[in-house]
Amino acid sequence: MKVSYFDRAALEQRLKMADVLDVVEGVYKSKAEGKTIVWPTVTHNFEDRGAVMDIRSGYDRGNEVYGAKLLATFPENEKRGLPPFSGILVAMDGTTGLPKGIMDASFITSMRTGAAAAVSARALARPESDTLLVLGTGRQSLFMIGAALTAMKNIKTVYCAEPMNLDAAKPYAAACPQRMQEMFSLDASDVQFIPVSDLAESVGKADIIITITRATKPIISRDWVKPGTHLSCIGADMPGKEEVDPAILRDAVIYVDDVDQCVNAGECELAVKGGYMTREHISGQIGEVLLGAKKGRTSAGEITVFDATGLALLDLAVAKKVVEENGGDSAHTINL
Incomplete structure (x- = not known):
């Protein structure tokens, strides 16, 4: 055989x-x-x-x-x-x-994880979105950026944030154009990569936020997120992980890769357990938006969230x- x-x-x-x-x-x-x-x-x-x-x-x-x-x-x-x-x-x-x-x-896994974040952002973010913030500077974060730049050609600014060590974002951001070329054959010479020194300020400027950390406590506060922002929450893929303030999910339109997985082991898990939302607050699967069965974003001022735990x-x-x-x-x- x-x-x-x-x-x-x-x-x-x-x-x-x-x-x-x-x-x-x-x-x-x-x-x-x-x-x-x-x-x-x-x-x-x-x-x-x-x-x-x-x-x-x-x-x-x-x-x-x-x-x-x-x-x-x-x-x-x-x-x-x-x-x-x-x-x-x-x-x-x-x-x-x-x-x-x-x-x-x-x-x-690295390629499809980046693609999942980008596909959801393309479907749920405001069409004119041009500013991306990626939370986390591990190797997987490069795939998030590469996928986002491939899927959304209008992104011109990428904020690079390392919550555990803000200084680490400086060499990371400086290396991003070369890494995009080497890893994805992307010419990112017209994209500005900015290391984050003030996370609250940078979150407030972002149209799209992709989180890819191993955090077990919220890093992004509800007060920092402006109306109309889209968040692809990818790092919380096992029970007990949490990257963003559950109040963000409470106030957002939420789509997921799989409802059961996200309620039990995704960003939604602790928001549900904490009483910020119920399972019924989830609007549906991202595939329903891609099929046109559900609208996804319905106004420019909505905060949208995609929660993904990862699907084999x-x-x-x-x-x-x-x-x-x-x-x-x-x-x-x-x-x-």
């Missing part, structure tokens, strides 16, 4: 952000049409080493692919000269049940695309 396999280097050569944006949007639409199944997430915290692993899985009937990915985040690996974030993805054919591909999960469905659809476009490559085929 022949199975395609791709390591991270091979995926970096083959995957383009514009294509991943299209795949992510398609999966969200399929999910809103009831063509997908999300299976329960398995999570384990290695508390003695500050590490976590999770297993996410699902079945996409629209693309006829199912499978799972196992991800691990071990921050101390950097001191060992090892990747702090790693994982394996297995994609199976939904028609035959045979394996389609085995591949590195970390790069696909996105990874599996991207994996299927890689296999279909490159599966005939004998250098990337193994016999099981």
Whole structure:
């Protein structure tokens, strides 16, 4: 039985952000049409080493692919000269049940996570939005910026914020134009990358905010957010995580990737537990907006929020695309 396999280097050569944006949007639409199944997430915290692993899985009937990915985040690996974030993805054919591909999960996860934030922002932000703030300067944040600049050509200013160490944003912002070129072949020479020294002030200037931290307490206050702002809250993907003031969610129009996951383990989790909102306050799935079944933003003054905990469905659809476009490559085929 022949199975395609791709390591991270091979995926970096083959995957383009514009294509991943299209795949992510398609999966969200399929999910809103009831063509997908999300299976329960398995999570384990290695508390003695500050590490976590999770297993996410699902079945996409629209693309006829199912499978799972196992991800691990071990921050101390950097001191060992090892990747702090790693994982394996297995994609199976939904028609035959045979394996389609085995591949590195970390790069696909990074690409589709950036794409998810950008697809939602494009759908919910005001059309004239041109100022982005990204909260967090870890490696994943570069994918958020790359996806946003690919999806929304009118962004001309990017505020780069590192809440744990404001000074760290200076070299990060300075390196962004080169990183955008190297990682995404993006010419960002006309984009201004500004390191944040005053978070409250920068939040107040932003039209779009993307959060991608490991915070367990709110970093962005309700009072800082101006009318008409869109927030894509991506970092809160496990129980107990929280990046923004729950009062923001109370006052916002909210769309999610999956209602159950977000209420149990997303940005919405602690807002619901704290009494700031109920499950019924969620307007729907982002795919409903993309399909035109729901309006999404209905006025220029609304605050909109997209809460995403992450769906293996996105990874599996991207994996299927890689296999279909490159599966005939004998250098990337193994016999099981």
